[in-house]
Structure formats: structure tokens, C-alpha cells
Amino acid sequence: MVDKPSDLVQGTLDMLILKTLALESMHGYGIAVRLEQMSKGVFRLNAGSLFVAFQRLQRAGLVRSEWKATENSRRAKYYVLTDQGRKRLNSETREWGRQVAAIARILEAS
Amino acid sequence: MSLLRSLSDGLRSLFRKEQVNRELNEEVNSFLEMAAEEKRKQGMGRKQALRAVRLERGSLEGTKEVVRSAGWESYAETVGRDLYFALRQGRKNPGFALSAVVVLALGMGVSLTIFRFVDAALLQPLPYASPERLMSVNESNAESPRWPLSYPDYLDWQRLNKSFRSLDIYNGSGYLLQTRSGATAVQGERVSGGFFQTLGVRPMLGRDFSPDEDRPGGPNVAILSYGAWLHHFGARRDAVGLTVNLDNAAYTIIGVLPRSFSFARAGAAEFWVPINTLSPHEQMRTFYNFWGIGRLRDGVSAREALAEMSAISKQLQMQFPTSDRSEGASVVPLSEVILGDVRPILLTLLGGAGLLLLIACVNVTSLVLVRSENRRREIAVRGALGASRSRLVRQFATEGLLLAAFGGLSGVIFADWLTKILWRLVPKDMAADMPFLAGVGWNTHTCTFAIAIAWMAAVLFTAAPILRLTSQQPGDGLVNGDRSSANELWQRLGARMVAVELAVAVVLLTGAGLLGQSLYRLLHVPLGFDPDHLASVEVGVSATGTEKNQQTVALYREILRRVSSLPGVESAGISSMVPVQCNCPVDWITFPGRPFHGEHNTVDERHVSADYLTMLKATLVRGRFFTDTEDASKPKVVVINQALAQRYFPGQDPLGQRIADYEGGRRSEREIVGVVADVREGPLDSDIWPAEYFSINETQDPYFSLTVRTRQDAGAMLPLLVSTLHQIDPDLGAFHEMTMKEQIEDTQTALLHHFSAWLVGGFAAMALILGVVGQYGVVAYSVSRRTREIGVRMALGAERRGVVLMIVRQAARMVTLGVVVGLLASLGVSRLMASMLFGVNSYDPLTFVAVAVILAAVALAACYIPARRAARVDPMVALRYE
Numbered sequence: 001m002v003d004k005p006s007d008l009v010q011g012t013l014d015m016l017i018l019k020t021l022a023l024e025s026m027h028g029y030g031i032a033v034r035l036e037q038m039s040k041g042v043f044r045l046n047a048g049s050l051f052v053a054f055q056r057l058q059r060a061g062l063v064r065s066e067w068k069a070t071e072n073s074r075r076a077k078y079y080v081l082t083d084q085g086r087k088r089l090n091s092e093t094r095e096w097g098r099q100v101a102a103i104a105r106i107l108e109a110s
Numbered sequence: 111m112s113l114l115r116s117l118s119d120g121l122r123s124l125f126r127k128e129q130v131n132r133e134l135n136e137e138v139n140s141f142l143e144m145a146a147e148e149k150r151k152q153g154m155g156r157k158q159a160l161r162a163v164r165l166e167r168g169s170l171e172g173t174k175e176v177v178r179s180a181g182w183e184s185y186a187e188t189v190g191r192d193l194y195f196a197l198r199q200g201r202k203n204p205g206f207a208l209s210a211v212v213v214l215a216l217g218m219g220v221s222l223t224i225f226r227f228v229d230a231a232l233l234q235p236l237p238y239a240s241p242e243r244l245m246s247v248n249e250s251n252a253e254s255p256r257w258p259l260s261y262p263d264y265l266d267w268q269r270l271n272k273s274f275r276s277l278d279i280y281n282g283s284g285y286l287l288q289t290r291s292g293a294t295a296v297q298g299e300r301v302s303g304g305f306f307q308t309l310g311v312r313p314m315l316g317r318d319f320s321p322d323e324d325r326p327g328g329p330n331v332a333i334l335s336y337g338a339w340l341h342h343f344g345a346r347r348d349a350v351g352l353t354v355n356l357d358n359a360a361y362t363i364i365g366v367l368p369r370s371f372s373f374a375r376a377g378a379a380e381f382w383v384p385i386n387t388l389s390p391h392e393q394m395r396t397f398y399n400f401w402g403i404g405r406l407r408d409g410v411s412a413r414e415a416l417a418e419m420s421a422i423s424k425q426l427q428m429q430f431p432t433s434d435r436s437e438g439a440s441v442v443p444l445s446e447v448i449l450g451d452v453r454p455i456l457l458t459l460l461g462g463a464g465l466l467l468l469i470a471c472v473n474v475t476s477l478v479l480v481r482s483e484n485r486r487r488e489i490a491v492r493g494a495l496g497a498s499r500s501r502l503v504r505q506f507a508t509e510g511l512l513l514a515a516f517g518g519l520s521g522v523i524f525a526d527w528l529t530k531i532l533w534r535l536v537p538k539d540m541a542a543d544m545p546f547l548a549g550v551g552w553n554t555h556t557c558t559f560a561i562a563i564a565w566m567a568a569v570l571f572t573a574a575p576i577l578r579l580t581s582q583q584p585g586d587g588l589v590n591g592d593r594s595s596a597n598e599l600w601q602r603l604g605a606r607m608v609a610v611e612l613a614v615a616v617v618l619l620t621g622a623g624l625l626g627q628s629l630y631r632l633l634h635v636p637l638g639f640d641p642d643h644l645a646s647v648e649v650g651v652s653a654t655g656t657e658k659n660q661q662t663v664a665l666y667r668e669i670l671r672r673v674s675s676l677p678g679v680e681s682a683g684i685s686s687m688v689p690v691q692c693n694c695p696v697d698w699i700t701f702p703g704r705p706f707h708g709e710h711n712t713v714d715e716r717h718v719s720a721d722y723l724t725m726l727k728a729t730l731v732r733g734r735f736f737t738d739t740e741d742a743s744k745p746k747v748v749v750i751n752q753a754l755a756q757r758y759f760p761g762q763d764p765l766g767q768r769i770a771d772y773e774g775g776r777r778s779e780r781e782i783v784g785v786v787a788d789v790r791e792g793p794l795d796s797d798i799w800p801a802e803y804f805s806i807n808e809t810q811d812p813y814f815s816l817t818v819r820t821r822q823d824a825g826a827m828l829p830l831l832v833s834t835l836h837q838i839d840p841d842l843g844a845f846h847e848m849t850m851k852e853q854i855e856d857t858q859t860a861l862l863h864h865f866s867a868w869l870v871g872g873f874a875a876m877a878l879i880l881g882v883v884g885q886y887g888v889v890a891y892s893v894s895r896r897t898r899e900i901g902v903r904m905a906l907g908a909e910r911r912g913v914v915l916m917i918v919r920q921a922a923r924m925v926t927l928g929v930v931v932g933l934l935a936s937l938g939v940s941r942l943m944a945s946m947l948f949g950v951n952s953y954d955p956l957t958f959v960a961v962a963v964i965l966a967a968v969a970l971a972a973c974y975i976p977a978r979r980a981a982r983v984d985p986m987v988a989l990r991y992e
Contacts, residue, residue: 027144046167047141047167048168049176051137052177074143074144075140076137076144077133
């Protein structure tokens with residue numbers, strides 16, 4: 001189980017959050033749960049790293065936020081991917097794919 | 111875009127703290143609640159679920175703290191809080207803050223000021239195109255490493271050399287400018303045609319000299335300096351093309367030089383004319399009158415150029431063996447010639463200012479240390495309450511930075527003020543010879559310097575207390591306040607710093623003592639005449655030419671008759687130059703009947719009226735002075751000084767002997783009729799040269815000095831002299847009216863000595879005050895810390911006298927250390943200063959002893975006060991103390 005962002009590959013948390021938001025806007029807990037589900041429990045994030053990442057993404061203009069009611073009629077802050085965020089997600093995904101492929105080639109070479 | 115958002119978002123967190131905090135709280139809380147809800151669905155109890163979430167996801171407060179401290183605004187907030195705290199500390203303890211800032215401002219202000227002058231003179235390049243390629247190119251001989259060129263030599267050097275892209279000459283001159291309101295004397299400079307091109311300067315208006323204007327017999331043209339354009343032509347655009355009357359000849363103005371142009375060696379020359387009219391002297395190969403400058407070709411070094419010019423000089427000597435054999439060439443950078451005189455004095459001053467800055471910093475550091483010592487308990491408490499070491503370090507750094515910033519700012523203001531004061535002390539004539547000082551001000555160099563010294567000070571003020579306080583365990587401070595072993599360490603450190611301050615003060619005091627003594631010696635060198643109650647004015651006669659010669663002598667007589675009859679004038683005389691100015695102009699003499707091998711027998715040459723030497727109260731040793739009737743029609747006679755008699759007529763009677771020279775290519779012989787005791791013709795700090803005096807009625811100079819001895823204040827006579835001259839002839843130029851005292855004090859030698867002595871003296875006085883105050887502070891502090899110990903000693907029977915002695919003895923140890931180290935350092939420093947000293951040995955024992963005694967006495971007096979206070983301690987009070 002990984003619970004510290006430093007254990008994630010550096011810089012991937014932001015990309016993963018953007019990916020999570022690509023389908024629909026979501027509140028903090030929803031994002032955490034979605035990441036856990038999609039990673040089959042590998043990424044369990046603590047609140048601190050998650051919210052710091054939100055603040056960072058928001059300040060970079062990649063996401064914006066709005067207060068809404070949840071399905072359980074609780075007030076929560078929902079994060080929405082901006083156009084800029086969507087572009088960044090695309091470019092980062094491409095870059096990621098390129099790097100992973102390259103790393104794989106190196107590892108297979110020997 | 112995102113930077114902007116980050117900024118506005120951060121600012122919102124800073125200024126709408128409440129709201130942002132509430133939102134974060136709600137958001138994180140809802141996150142944790144949702145997580146807990148999940149757990150409860152899995153069957154946990156509410157409390158248990160919350161606990162599990164806290165473990166898994168982190169606590170509410172912890173998360174909020176992490177998020178808050180992630181943005182830049184949290185850093186800014188800490189810095190702000192540190193700043194606020196530091197400012198409050200300063201307000202709580204205004205004595206400390208004020209004295210630290212004042213001391214720092216003093217040290218930084220002085221060194222900044224001096225650095226600005228150093229920068230303007232030594233660091234800024236000369237205002238010409240690639241100034242490093244510009245060389246001063248001259249002859250040299252056995253007497254002088256740099257000797258002017260003769261015109262024929264110049265032409266040959268220019269023709270034969272391959273090292274220089276261009277070679278030009280210049281030579282100062284003066285003119286009478288005829289204006290509607292009469293004649294005024296103006297400074298001019300004669301230059302060869304390519305002079306401005308060689309410097310890489312182009313006229314701002316009009317044009318440079320053309321080749322035909324450069325040739326002998328070319329038309330009379332002039333280029334104006336910016337100043338002349340402004341003052342004589344009201345900055346009129348159409349000034350170019352006008353004609354001016356200089357020395358009764360019409361000159362056409364062809365150009366105006368840019369405002370930024372200056373040439374130190376020409377002073378404030380206003381009219382620049384081409385060298386196209388040569389006097390008969392100037393056409394001779396042995397009349398050395400022109401200074402040369404050259405621009406090196408690319409790839410040629412100064413040494414290669416020197417080698418070539420020396421070879422050319424040798425070749426010319428073979429060809430024209432009239433001159434002496436010791437002649438060679440000199441090629442040195444132009445900057446060397448322009449700045450050579452001021453470099454040592456500026457570097458000395460910079461050194462002095464640096465030492466003062468050092469003292470100031472040490473002083474403030476010890477203040478900071480004393481204060482941090484007093485705050486040790488506070489720091490210990492903060493440490494115990496969980497402030498991290500880096501947090502404490504940051505607090506100190508903030509305080510150090512703040513102190514250095516305030517000190518630096520006040521220093522900058524002080525420096526501006528001080529620069530203005532110094533500027534005002536430089537006489538105008540001298541300022542004209544140092545145009546490079548006009549660049550004094552704020553630029554990249556000086557700003558960098560200011561920031562660098564402030565930064566260094568900040569580091570020092572931060573590092574000192576941190577090193578001091580982190581060398582002990584936090585527990586120490588809590589347990590026993592201040593009477594720990596660390597206290598002894600501090601005392602030793604404080605004592606060492608005071609010793610440093612005292613040592614620096616010793617160095618500065620010694621320097622000031624030596625410079626002060628050499629100033630005194632300089633102003634008291636024997637002059638050979640009585641300088642009191644003498645007033646003089648320079649006079650120019652515009653009417654020249656052979657037919658006017660009889661008129662010139664008549665004019666001398668008329669002037670002397672009218673001036674002598676003025677009320678308050680005792681006697682009057684005329685001379686080609688007043689004394690104590692320059693070992694120039696010179697004459698090369700030979701002795702008929704003695705073998706001559708082309709050696710240079712250089713003597714000062716002066717032309718004087720019959721009563722001039724009597725008026726000066728110079729002593730006649732043998733023979734007689736001139737009579738008024740001795741003019742060009744009579745047999746030529748000469749009066750010599752004792753130095754000439756001793757050098758060239760040792761053990762003989764010079765009276766009746768003859769000396770000869772070549773004037774304008776004609777050999778003339780004169781009979782010696784008198785010997786005068788040496789009158790100081792050259793500068794104060796030079797040896798007395800041999801001198802010869804001719805009758806001015808014979809030489810008939812169109813430019814001369816009128817000097818009168820007055821009964822009362824000489825200065826009051828000056829306007830009357832000028833108006834009398836203008837009554838005699840309104841076209842006479844009368845200028846530079848001054849008393850002899852002013853003349854002497856305004857010489858460059860006297861001024862440089864005055865300057866260095868007063869400035870270094872001022873530095874030394876400040877250093878003494880700072881050092882002694884530092885000494886007082888350390889002793890007073892250590893006494894206050896030892897109140898209890900002293901109380902115990904007295905309760906056990908120690909006498910008051912004994913207590914005083916004990917404290918003074920301990921202080922004496924650091925005073926001795928400081929003085930000894932300072933004296934050793936002074937030995938080295940005074941040797942560096944040797945070139946600036948006059949008439950005093952750089953190891954002058956009197957100065958060293960006096961400085962040691964004065965400093966020791968003052969420093970010990972400074973610790974006597976706190977020592978006596980300690981001895982007055984009531985043992986009972988002291989024992990109860992804290």
C-alpha cells in the first residue's frame with residue numbers, strides 16, 4: 001500500500017487527479033475513492049497531499065472549484081477540469097506513454 | 111496567467127484569512143466525514159470510524175496545516191511575522207537599535223563615499239574610445255622619466271613609428287579674449303590636428319580640424335569646449351562660423367566639443383586650436399614643449415611600442431647629435447599619467463574607510479551579541495516550546511537583515527551628504543584637473559558595493575549570535591540564566607572583539623599622526639621669503655610684437671609706480687611667476703670656458719623687476735640685485751640662487767663669472783652680479799632647484815605676475831589692484847588675484863596633504879570614539895554581569911580599591927593586546943604610505959609612542975568608569991541581585 005505522494009512517481013499525482021476529473025466533476029473524497037478503485041487499492045492518499053495537489057492545480061488554472069450538494073445532500077467542493085487542464089492532461093498522458101515505453105525498452109534490452 | 115492566479119489566490123489567503131480558513135475547514139471536514147461514513151457502512155461505530163479515518167487519511171488540523179503551509183503566502187506570512195517581531199524588538203530597545211544604526215551608517219556612509227570617488231577615478235574607464243589603447247608617448251632623460259617632445263622630434267616619431275595608429279601632441283596655453291567688456295584671460299590648449307580623432311572624440315557641433323589647418327601657416331581656427339560655448343556664446347547654435355579675438359588675432363570657430371568631453375591634462379581649457387603657428391623656439395629640436403599621446407595599433411603592446419620608440423629616439427640622436435645622450439622614449443598608459451597622482455591618496459583613503467567600516471561592524475556585532483546574551487532566556491524558552499532551530503536562525507537572520515538594511519539606508523543618505531561636503535572642499539582649479547571626479551555618483555559599481563557591504567554586515571550580525579547561542583544546549587539557558595561557563599566564553603569573545611577595534615584604531619591613529627606631521631612639516635618648509643601680507647595678480651598684455659617692446663617696459667614702470675603709491679602698499683614687484691608653484695619653466699645653462707658634453711644643467715628661470723626680490727624679503731648673499739635701467743640695451747646680467755652657486759661654483763666666487771644659454775636658437779651670455787639665498791620656486795615638497803633670475807626689463811614678458819607687500823590684510827588689497835590695472839589700460843587682462851598664503855595653500859601638493867591628513871584624521875577620530883565606546887560597553891556589561899561576584903568579594907573583605915584594580919587590570923590586558931597588534935599592523939601600513947609622507951619617517955617613533963600612550967590612556971579611562979561603579983556596589987544589594 002502506498003500512501004505518500006513521494007512514493008508515487010514524482011509529479012504523477014496531478015496527472016492522475018486530472019484524469020479522474022476528465023469524466024465528470026467530483027469532490028475531494030470522490031477523487032480519492034476513484035483513484036483507489038481504479039488503482040485497485042494501490043494508491044491510498046491522505047487528505048494532506050490530496051488537498052495540496054488541489055490547491056496547486058487550482059492555482060495553475062488546470063481545475064476550478066464550486067460548492068455543490070452531494071447525492072447525500074451534503075455540501076462539498078466539486079473540482080472541474082478546465083480547458084487548459086484538459087489540454088495538459090492530453091499532453092502529459094502522451095509524454096507519460098512515451099517515457100514508459102522508453103523505460104520498458106531499456107529494461108528489456110539487457 | 112497561472113502566476114497571476116497564484117498571486118491573487120495567495121493574497122486572498124493572506125487578507126481574507128477567516129473566509130479561506132472556513133472553506134478549507136469545511137472541505138477537509140466533509141472529506142473526513144465522507145470517509146468515516148464509508149467506514150460506518152462497513153459496520154464500525156462512529157468514534158471508531160473517525161479514529162480509523164484519522165489514522166488512514168490524517169487529522170483535520172494536520173491536513174489544514176499541510177495545505178496552508180504549501181502556498182507561498184505561508185512563507186510570506188512567516189517572514190512578515192519575523193519582521194514584525196524584529197521591529198517590535200527594536201522599538202522595545204530603542205537605545206540598541208539607534209546606536210547600532212548610527213554606528214553602521216557612519217561606517218558604511220564613509221566607505222561608500224570614498225568608494226564612489228575611487229570608482230569615478232580608478233574604476234570607470236577614461237571617457238574615450240577604447241581608452242586602454244591610448245598611451246602617453248614622450249621623451250625621457252636622466253633627470254625625468256617623462257619629458258615633453260620637441261616639435262621636430264614629434265614629426266620624426268610620427269613619420270618613423272609603426273606601433274601607433276596615430277600620434278598627436280598637445281600643449282597648454284593662455285589667451286586674452288577680447289570682449290565688449292574688456293579683456294579676459296582664457297585657458298586654451300594647442301593640439302595637433304588628429305588629437306580628437308586619436309581620443310575618439312567628435313565635436314558635438316561643427317567639425318574637427320582639417321589637414322590644411324594642421325599644417326604650419328594654416329588658418330586660425332578654434333574648437334570650443336562645451337563650457338566656453340555656454341559661457342561666451344550663450345549656447346548659440348550659430349556660434350560655429352563666428353570669429354573670436356584671441357591675443358589680438360581673429361580665430362574662426364569651427365566646432366563645439368560635447369559636454370561629456372574632458373581631458374584632465376588640459377584642465378578647463380576653453381579654446382582648442384591647432385598647432386600651426388610655431389615660435390622660433392618651438393622649431394628647434396632641443397626645445398621640449400609638447401606632450402604626446404598615441405593610439406596603439408591592434409596587437410601592439412605598450413612594451414613593443416616603447417622598444418620601437420626608444421630605437422627611433424636613438425637613431426635621431428645619431429642623426430642630430432646636438433642633444434644629450436641620455437635621451438630615450440617613454441610609453442605609458444594615458445590613464446597612468448592622468449591618475450598617477452591621485453591613486454595613492456585614494457587608495458589610502460579607501461583603506462582608512464575600510465578599517466572604519468570594520469570597526470563599525472565589530473562594534474555593532476558586539477552590541478548584537480550583548481543583546482542576544484540578554485535574550486538567552488527568551489530563546490531558551492522558545493526552543494523549549496518547540497521552535498525549531500531553523501526557525502530561531504530565521505528570526506536572527508531577519509533581525510540582522512533589518513539592522514543592516516536600516517544601517518545601509520542611513521549610510522546611503524549619509525554618503526550623499528558627505529560626497530557633497532567633500533566636493534565643496536575641492537577647489538575649482540583642482541577639480542578642473544580631475545574631470546574624472548565628475549562621475550562620482552550612483553552606478554552599477556557603487557550600488558553593488560553598497561549592497562555587498564550591507565549584505566556582509568547582515569551575515570555577520572546573523573552569524574555571530576547564532577554561533578554563540580547554538581554552541582550551548584537549550585537547557586543551559588533555562589537552568590541558570592547567565593552565570594554559566596558560557597558567560598566566560600562570551601567575555602573572552604567580547605574582549606577579543608574590543609582588541610580588534612582598538613588595533614584598528616591604532617592603525618588609523620598612526621596613519622593620521624604621520625599624515626598630520628607631514629602636513630605640518632610641509633607648511634613649515636623654509637620658503638626663503640616672507641609670505642605674509644603679499645597679494646598678487648596675474649597680468650596679460652595683449653599687445654605683443656617687437657615694436658611694442660619699449661612700451662612693455664614703460665608699462666611695467668607705470669604699473670609699479672601707480673601700484674606703489676596706493677595707500678597700504680609697502681612695495682611692489684613684477685615677476686614672470688610667483689614662488690612656490692612649479693620647477694618650471696626651466697633653462698639649460700652652460701659655462702663659458704668649461705668643457706661641455708651636452709649634459710642638461712637644468713635650472714629654474716625667472717624674470718623679475720628690480721625690486722621684486724627685495725619686496726619678497728629674500729636675502730641677498732653677495733653682490734647686488736638688478737637696477738630698473740637694466741633692459742635689453744644694456745649688458746646682460748643674472749642673479750643666481752645659492753643652490754646654483756653651490757652646485758656649479760663650489761668653492762669659487764660666482765660674482766663676475768658668466769653663464770650662457772640658447773634662447774630662441776641664439777646663444778646669449780650673462781654675467782653673474784648677485785647671489786640670493788634660496789627662494790622656494792618649486793612645490794613645497796620638492797628639493798630646492800638651482801635658479802637664475804633675469805631682469806624682466808630685458809626679457810619683456812607679455813604675461814607676468816604683479817605682487818605687492820601690504821601693510822594690512824593682503825586679501826583686502828586684491829580688488830584695488832585689479833581696478834588700478836584696468837585704470838592704467840582697460841585692455842590688460844587681470845586674473846587669478848590671490849594672496850600669497852592662498853597661492854601656497856592652493857598648490858596641489860598642499861591640497862593633497864591637507865586632504866589626506868584631515869580625512870584620515872577624521873577617520874581616526876571616529877575609530878577612536880567607536881573603539882573606546884566598544885571598550886566601555888564590554889567592561890560595563892561584564893561588570894553588570896558580575897555584580898553578585900563582586901558583592902561576594904566585598905562581603906568577604908575585598909576593598910573598593912582592590913575591586914577597581916581587578917577590573918581595570920583585566921581590561922588592561924585587552925587594551926595591551928589591541929595596542930600591540932595595532933602597532934605591528936601600523937608598521938606595515940605606514941610603509942605603504944611612505945610615498946605620501948613628507949619630512950617624516952614612516953617609522954617615526956614619536957608618532958607610534960604617542961598613539962600607543964593616547965589610546966591606552968583613553969581606553970583605560972573608559973573602563974575606569976564602570977570599574978568605579980562596580981566598587982560602589984552595596985554587598986547586601988548585590989547578593990540579593992536576581
